[in-house]
Amino acid sequence: MDDLLADFVAETREMLQAIEGEIVAWEADPADRERLDAIFRFVHTVKGNCGFFDFPRLEKLSHAAESALSDVRAGRRRASSALVTAVLAVIDRITDMIDAIDAGEDLPAGGDDMLIAALEPGRDEPDSETIQAGEKAGPRAARAGSTRSIRLPVELLDRVMSGVSDMVLARNELARRLRDHGADPVLQGPFERLSTILDEVREGATRMRMQRLEHLFGALPRMVRDLSAELGKQVMIDLEGGDVELDREMIESVRDPLTHILRNAIDHGIEPPAERLAVGKREIGIITVSARRTGNRIIVAVSDDGRGIALGKLGDKAVAAGVASAAEVAAMTDEQKLDLIFAPGFSTAAEVSQVSGRGVGMDVVRANVERFGGSVSVSSKEGRGTIVFLHLPLTLSIVEGLTVKVGAHTLGLPRSYIVEIARSVSRSVEVDRLGDGIFLTFRGERVPCLDLAEVLGLEQEVDLERATFVFLRLVSGDLFALAVDRVLDNEDFVLKPLPPALEAIGLYGGTALLDDGQPILKIDVPGLAEAYGLASHARIRTAVQEHGTEQAAAPAEHAVVFTSFAGRRLAIRMAAIRHIHTLPVSAIELTDGGVLATVDGTILPLLGTEGGTLVNDTITALRLGDGEFELLYAVAGIIDSVELPGPVVPLEGDETLEGTALIDGAIVGVIDAHGLFARHGRAALRAQRPTCRLPGSDPWVASFLEPLIRSAGYDVLGDGDGRAADITVTLDAAEDTGPAAAVVRLRSRPEGGERDPDSIYRYDRDGLLSALARACPGARR
Amino acid sequence: MSSLLLLTRIGGRPAAFRAEDISSIIELTGITPVPRAPDFVAGLAALRSRALTVIDSRKALALSGTPREADVRAPVVEVGGHAYALLVDRVDDVVAAVGEPTPPPATLGPAWTPVARGMIETTAGPAVLVDVAALVAGPQRAAA
Structure with missing residues (x-):
C-alpha cells in the first residue's frame, strides 16, 4: 500500500508540474480546447485516484473542479478569469494536500468549501453565455502521447556514466594493444562490434543526464501570472526554445537566477498599465524568455518591453550606495554604468518591494551563475526595455576543448574562449617584443600575447618564429593570445575538480583524461587573464588602448585580388567592398549611359565589364560602397583575399589604378576606389531614393x-x-x-x-x- | 583491538597507513608533470577514468637527503573527494596493529610531527601512523 501511495504522490506531482503552464495558457485563450482538456484530464485523474485511496476532501475538491471544467467543455459556461483563479486555487490546495500526504501529516484543515464555492458561476458571468470552443480549436495536431518513463536517482546515473567512461578507456587501451600485437581478424570483428556498441551506449548515457528546458519553463507562466496580479501589472510571457537540452543539474542551478531575473523584470521593468498607455505602449507588457544553443553554450535571454534602465539614475544610485564615486561614474561608458547593477549592495528600485525584496540583488545572480561556469550580461534601452543574457555551459562537467602542446606538456584550452588560431609562419601575424611583453598585430588589431611556456615556468620558451597563436576572447570582450608550440586536437574534456594543492596555483580549471587515458590539465582562461592583468577593468583598458594606438603601426589593410574581364590581375581594398554578388546575365542592361545591373531591387552601375564578353549565364560582381553611393564591379574570378603587403607604389599613366603592389610575387594593380566613386559615384543611386x-x-x-x-x-x-x-x-x-x-x-x-x-x-x-x-x-x- | 595497517617506508623510516584510508594500490606507469605545481606534487596519473594527483611523500614531509628511487606501487587515498597516489620509498606489507596508537613523542622532529597521528606498534615493529589528510596538504599544512 505504501508503495502505491508513493506512486500516487509522485505521479500527481509530475502532473501538477506539467499542468501549470497549461492553465495560464488556457486563461490567455479560453477557447483553446486542447488546454482545457489537459486540465480536465488532470482533475479527473486525481479524482479517480484519490477515491481509490480514500481521501474524501481531495476527492471533493477535484470533483468540484471537474464539474466546473466539464461545464466549460460542454459549452454551458465561459472560462472567465474568475474561474481560472478558482481552478488555480483548487490546484494549489491539491498540491498542499499531496505534500501533506507525502510527509504523513494530516491534511491542512478548512477552507475547502470556500474554494468550491468560488468555482460556482458568479453573477457577473451569465450562464447563458456560451463559447464556441470546438470551432476555434480547429484541426491542431494532437499532442504526442506520453512516453513511458521511470524515476531514477541521479547517483545511479552518475555511476553508470563513470562506468561507461571506464569502459571507453579500457576499450581504447585494448585497441592499442590489439594494434601493437598485430590484430587477429578473429578478434578484430567482434572488437569492432563491441566498440560501436560502446559508443552508442556512451552517447545514451550522456543524454540520460540531459533534460529539456521545458521542465524549467513549465513553472514560469504561473509565476509571472501570480506576480503580475500581485503587483497590479499586466504581463504576458512568451517562451521560446523549450526544446533546448541542458544537463539536469544545470537546470536546477539556473532555476533561482532565472526566477530572480523574471521578478526584476516584472517588478522594475514592466510599467503599470496606465503608465504604459501614457507612453504609447500596449497595456500588456511582454516578457520573452528564449533559449538557444550556440556551440557548447546555451544562451537564455530574458527580455521585457518595460521602461528599461535609466543610466543617469543608476549612476546616482551607485554614488548614493557608495558603490562608486561621482568622478568614477562620470568617467564610465554606458556599458560600464549598466554593469553597476551587478555591484554588491545595489538595488535600482526606488522603493523596496515585497517581490524583489532587498536581500538578493543581481550581484547574487551573477555570483551564482558564475559559480557553475556561466556568465550574465545585460543590455537596456531607456524606455524600450531590458534584456538579460544568461550564458550557460552545456553541462557542468563536459567542456569542448583544444589540446595544445608546450614543451613536453599537453594542456587543454576550453573552446568557448577561442576565437581564432594563427600560425606564426603564415605571415598574418606580426610579433613585436615591447619591454617584457609580446604583442601581436593580427587583422589590424594589437593583441597582448602570453608565452604559455613562460606562464608555466618552463625552461624553454616558445619559439615565436614557429609558434602557433591561439586567440582567446574573454567574456568581458578583451582579446589576448597564447603562444604555444603546437595545437594538437579538438577533444571533449570530462572535467574533474582540482585538488586544493593544484587549485592554489590559479592557472588550471580542472583535470581531464584524454581518450588515450593520459591526464591533462585545463587552463583556467579567466584566471590566467586576471593574473596577468588582461581582464578588463575600465581604466586599465582605456590606458592600454591609448597606449596601443600610439605604438601601433598603420594597421594592415586587406584586399581582394581578382582577375578582371580584361584578363588583368587586380586588387581592391576590402574596406570598399560591401558584398560579393552572383548576378544572372539577364539582370544586366546595356544603356547609352553605361552598363546597369539590378541587384536586390535596386539598379546600380556595373563597371569592369570592358574588354570582356559575357559568356556564362551568371557573372560575379563586387558591390562597392562609400557609405552613400554604391556600385558594382564585375570580375572574371576572385583569386584570394590577402593582406596588402607594404606600400602601394603609385603608377603613372593609368588613372583607374591607385598604384601597384607586390602580392605573392606578382605585380597587381590596386584599383583606385576613390577615383572610381569620383567618376561613377554620382551616377550610382542613393540607397534611399527620394x-x-x-x-x-x-x-x-x-x-x-x-x-x-x-x-x-x-x-x-x-x-x-x-x-x-x-x-x-x-x-x-x-x-x-x-x-x-x-x-x-x-x-x-x-x-x-x-x-x-x-x-x-x-x-x-x-x-x-x-x-x-x-x-x-x-x-x- | 587489532586493525590492519599498510606499512611503507618514507625517507627510509617506517610509516604506517590505516588500511581503511587506502582505497587501492596502483602501479604507477606514467606521471604527467604539472608545471608550476608545488614541489611535493609529482604530477598526475590516471586511475581508470579519473585523474590522480601524485604526491611525493618525501617532499610532502620536506625531508632532506638524496631521494631514493620510489616504489612503482603507490597507495591511493581519498581526501576531500579527491584521489591521491602517494609515492613512497617502498610499500612493505599489510600488517596487524598491536594495541592502540600512542600520542607522537616530541622527538619525532619538525618534519614528521605534523603528519603523525601517533606511534603504533605493529607485528613488524614500531612505525609512525600517518595522517593522510595532513600528508597530501604538503609542507605548508602547519599554517592551516
Missing part, C-alpha cells in the same frame, strides 16, 4: 511622366500612399499638394509661363530634371 508624388488622374502622367521621374532616380508615390513625399509635381492645376518639402509645377502648353513664372512646360526635359534636382539635392540628375 520620393515624388505625381498627380494621379492624368493618363499622360502615368505613361510619360512617371517613367521619366523613375529613371531620374525617384520613387513615385501612388495616390493612396500616405507617406510624405520629398517632392510633389503638379500639372496645370493648383490642386492640393499635400505634405511635401518641395513642389514642381508643370504646365501642358509651352506658352503661359508669364502667368506662372515658376511652372515648367511638361516637355522641357532639362528644365524638369534640374527643377527636381534643385528641389531635392540628394538625388542624381
Whole structure:
C-alpha cells in the first residue's frame, strides 16, 4: 500500500508540474480546447485516484473542479478569469494536500468549501453565455502521447556514466594493444562490434543526464501570472526554445537566477498599465524568455518591453550606495554604468518591494551563475526595455576543448574562449617584443600575447618564429593570445575538480583524461587573464588602448585580388567592398549611359565589364560602397583575399589604378576606389531614393511622366500612399499638394509661363530634371 | 583491538597507513608533470577514468637527503573527494596493529610531527601512523 501511495504522490506531482503552464495558457485563450482538456484530464485523474485511496476532501475538491471544467467543455459556461483563479486555487490546495500526504501529516484543515464555492458561476458571468470552443480549436495536431518513463536517482546515473567512461578507456587501451600485437581478424570483428556498441551506449548515457528546458519553463507562466496580479501589472510571457537540452543539474542551478531575473523584470521593468498607455505602449507588457544553443553554450535571454534602465539614475544610485564615486561614474561608458547593477549592495528600485525584496540583488545572480561556469550580461534601452543574457555551459562537467602542446606538456584550452588560431609562419601575424611583453598585430588589431611556456615556468620558451597563436576572447570582450608550440586536437574534456594543492596555483580549471587515458590539465582562461592583468577593468583598458594606438603601426589593410574581364590581375581594398554578388546575365542592361545591373531591387552601375564578353549565364560582381553611393564591379574570378603587403607604389599613366603592389610575387594593380566613386559615384543611386508624388488622374502622367521621374532616380508615390513625399509635381492645376518639402509645377502648353513664372512646360526635359534636382539635392540628375 | 595497517617506508623510516584510508594500490606507469605545481606534487596519473594527483611523500614531509628511487606501487587515498597516489620509498606489507596508537613523542622532529597521528606498534615493529589528510596538504599544512 505504501508503495502505491508513493506512486500516487509522485505521479500527481509530475502532473501538477506539467499542468501549470497549461492553465495560464488556457486563461490567455479560453477557447483553446486542447488546454482545457489537459486540465480536465488532470482533475479527473486525481479524482479517480484519490477515491481509490480514500481521501474524501481531495476527492471533493477535484470533483468540484471537474464539474466546473466539464461545464466549460460542454459549452454551458465561459472560462472567465474568475474561474481560472478558482481552478488555480483548487490546484494549489491539491498540491498542499499531496505534500501533506507525502510527509504523513494530516491534511491542512478548512477552507475547502470556500474554494468550491468560488468555482460556482458568479453573477457577473451569465450562464447563458456560451463559447464556441470546438470551432476555434480547429484541426491542431494532437499532442504526442506520453512516453513511458521511470524515476531514477541521479547517483545511479552518475555511476553508470563513470562506468561507461571506464569502459571507453579500457576499450581504447585494448585497441592499442590489439594494434601493437598485430590484430587477429578473429578478434578484430567482434572488437569492432563491441566498440560501436560502446559508443552508442556512451552517447545514451550522456543524454540520460540531459533534460529539456521545458521542465524549467513549465513553472514560469504561473509565476509571472501570480506576480503580475500581485503587483497590479499586466504581463504576458512568451517562451521560446523549450526544446533546448541542458544537463539536469544545470537546470536546477539556473532555476533561482532565472526566477530572480523574471521578478526584476516584472517588478522594475514592466510599467503599470496606465503608465504604459501614457507612453504609447500596449497595456500588456511582454516578457520573452528564449533559449538557444550556440556551440557548447546555451544562451537564455530574458527580455521585457518595460521602461528599461535609466543610466543617469543608476549612476546616482551607485554614488548614493557608495558603490562608486561621482568622478568614477562620470568617467564610465554606458556599458560600464549598466554593469553597476551587478555591484554588491545595489538595488535600482526606488522603493523596496515585497517581490524583489532587498536581500538578493543581481550581484547574487551573477555570483551564482558564475559559480557553475556561466556568465550574465545585460543590455537596456531607456524606455524600450531590458534584456538579460544568461550564458550557460552545456553541462557542468563536459567542456569542448583544444589540446595544445608546450614543451613536453599537453594542456587543454576550453573552446568557448577561442576565437581564432594563427600560425606564426603564415605571415598574418606580426610579433613585436615591447619591454617584457609580446604583442601581436593580427587583422589590424594589437593583441597582448602570453608565452604559455613562460606562464608555466618552463625552461624553454616558445619559439615565436614557429609558434602557433591561439586567440582567446574573454567574456568581458578583451582579446589576448597564447603562444604555444603546437595545437594538437579538438577533444571533449570530462572535467574533474582540482585538488586544493593544484587549485592554489590559479592557472588550471580542472583535470581531464584524454581518450588515450593520459591526464591533462585545463587552463583556467579567466584566471590566467586576471593574473596577468588582461581582464578588463575600465581604466586599465582605456590606458592600454591609448597606449596601443600610439605604438601601433598603420594597421594592415586587406584586399581582394581578382582577375578582371580584361584578363588583368587586380586588387581592391576590402574596406570598399560591401558584398560579393552572383548576378544572372539577364539582370544586366546595356544603356547609352553605361552598363546597369539590378541587384536586390535596386539598379546600380556595373563597371569592369570592358574588354570582356559575357559568356556564362551568371557573372560575379563586387558591390562597392562609400557609405552613400554604391556600385558594382564585375570580375572574371576572385583569386584570394590577402593582406596588402607594404606600400602601394603609385603608377603613372593609368588613372583607374591607385598604384601597384607586390602580392605573392606578382605585380597587381590596386584599383583606385576613390577615383572610381569620383567618376561613377554620382551616377550610382542613393540607397534611399527620394520620393515624388505625381498627380494621379492624368493618363499622360502615368505613361510619360512617371517613367521619366523613375529613371531620374525617384520613387513615385501612388495616390493612396500616405507617406510624405520629398517632392510633389503638379500639372496645370493648383490642386492640393499635400505634405511635401518641395513642389514642381508643370504646365501642358509651352506658352503661359508669364502667368506662372515658376511652372515648367511638361516637355522641357532639362528644365524638369534640374527643377527636381534643385528641389531635392540628394538625388542624381 | 587489532586493525590492519599498510606499512611503507618514507625517507627510509617506517610509516604506517590505516588500511581503511587506502582505497587501492596502483602501479604507477606514467606521471604527467604539472608545471608550476608545488614541489611535493609529482604530477598526475590516471586511475581508470579519473585523474590522480601524485604526491611525493618525501617532499610532502620536506625531508632532506638524496631521494631514493620510489616504489612503482603507490597507495591511493581519498581526501576531500579527491584521489591521491602517494609515492613512497617502498610499500612493505599489510600488517596487524598491536594495541592502540600512542600520542607522537616530541622527538619525532619538525618534519614528521605534523603528519603523525601517533606511534603504533605493529607485528613488524614500531612505525609512525600517518595522517593522510595532513600528508597530501604538503609542507605548508602547519599554517592551516
